Amino acid sequence: MPRLEAVSKRYGRGRWILQDVDVEIPAGSVVAFAGGNGSGKSTLLRMVVGLSKPTRGAVTGRPAVVSYVPDRFSPNERMSPLAYLTHMGRIRGMGTHAASSRAHHLLDRLALVGGKDAELRTLSKGNAQKVALAQAVLVQPQLLVLDEPWSGLDASAHGVLAEIMTEVSGAGGAVAFTDHRESVTRAHASQTYTVKQGRVTLRGPEAVVQRYAVTAVALGMPGHGGVPQEVEWGTIAGVLSVAARGPGALLVEVEQDHADALLLVALRTGWSVVDVTRAARSHRVQDSVAGGNAR
Numbered sequence: 099m100p101r102l103e104a105v106s107k108r109y110g111r112g113r114w115i116l117q118d119v120d121v122e123i124p125a126g127s128v129v130a131f132a133g134g135n136g137s138g139k140s141t142l143l144r145m146v147v148g149l150s151k152p153t154r155g156a157v158t159g160r161p162a163v164v165s166y167v168p169d170r171f172s173p174n175e176r177m178s179p180l181a182y183l184t185h186m187g188r189i190r191g192m193g194t195h196a197a198s199s200r201a202h203h204l205l206d207r208l209a210l211v212g213g214k215d216a217e218l219r220t221l222s223k224g225n226a227q228k229v230a231l232a233q234a235v236l237v238q239p240q241l242l243v244l245d246e247p248w249s250g251l252d253a254s255a256h257g258v259l260a261e262i263m264t265e266v267s268g269a270g271g272a273v274a275f276t277d278h279r280e281s282v283t284r285a286h287a288s289q290t291y292t293v294k295q296g297r298v299t300l301r302g303p304e305a306v307v308q309r310y311a312v313t314a315v316a317l318g319m320p321g322h323g324g325v326p327q328e329v330e331w332g333t334i335a336g337v338l339s340v341a342a343r344g345p346g347a348l349l350v351e352v353e354q355d356h357a358d359a360l361l362l363v364a365l366r367t368g369w370s371v372v373d374v375t376r377a378a379r380s381h382r383v384q385d386s387v388a389g390g391n392a393r
């Protein structure tokens with residue numbers, strides 16, 4: 099499957115649009131590229147499918163059957179969607195009958211409004227996008243690349259688009275698409291890359307902030323003048339931090355559940371408990387463990 103290795107791109111002697119891009123689009127995955135207008139998303143996709151060459155670096159591993167849906171499909175054709183798709187199916191190696199019935203099926207599924215027999219050039223933007231999408235999946239592609247596929251499509255076609263992506267990736271193909279909305283990439287992609295200022299970086303799993311309770315135990319010298327034993331506080335279960343608080347005084351923070359055990363150790367080793375307070379802490383955890391034990 100396609101891999102971009104140290105790819106940089108500029109048009110002519112213009113500015114660098116993309117720099118040192120390392121990206122992999124694995125089999126069975128749906129990879130999104132998120133970024134603002136003009137950040138280079140379309141440029142990147144065109145290099146993935148082979149319509150544009152990197153200025154530096156290489157794109158390797160492109161499979162044999164690649165389908166690409168550009169962000170704008172506005173054919174100035176008198177041909178009807180049905181005739182166009184049947185023709186494209188034949189180019190893809192299908193028989194006329196098989197191509198025509200597949201075209202009918204896909205246009206019905208995508209709810210093409212405006213007529214399968216109207217001229218392509220008369221179609222609205224959204225309907226033209228539906229024809230482009232149908233064209234891309236006449237034959238199941240090994241690599242499906244979609245530039246801003248959600249824009250322009252109506253709500254019913256959104257569901258079909260999501261199904262098509264799942265079908266291709268579920269069959270072991272790879273899917274790549276762009277969008278500028280995080281909600282869309284989160285919902286549909288297994289991995290999202292951010293495209294910004296020429297750099298393309300893999301976004302990690304979303305981090306969430308989790309709050310949890312700790313107990314702060316202030317320890318001091320015993321009033322009777324005895325000397326407490328040395329204790330390796332950091333090795334006791336649940337201890338989060340140990341800090342010196344002046345001569346012979348410590349502040350130990352411990353997870354709530356382990357506070358009693360810590361107090362017991364303190365008292366048994368001759369320390370005096372000066373103060374015990376509860377405090378709230380927050381830390382960032384990954385989505386996958388949110389709701390689990392805070393550590």
Ligand SMILES: Nc1ncnc2c1ncn2[C@@H]1O[C@H](COP(=O)(O)OP(=O)(O)OP(=O)(O)O)[C@@H](O)[C@H]1O
Pocket residue numbers: 109115133134135136137138139140141142169
């Ligand atoms: N053929 C070209 N010749 C010269 N410059 C180009 C060409 N194609 C794109 N660019 C420039 O490259 C930059 C990135 O464009 P690109 O279309 O890749 O961005 P994008 O992230 O897809 O933007 P959008 O979200 O608006 O579609 C822009 O500054 C654009 O003007």
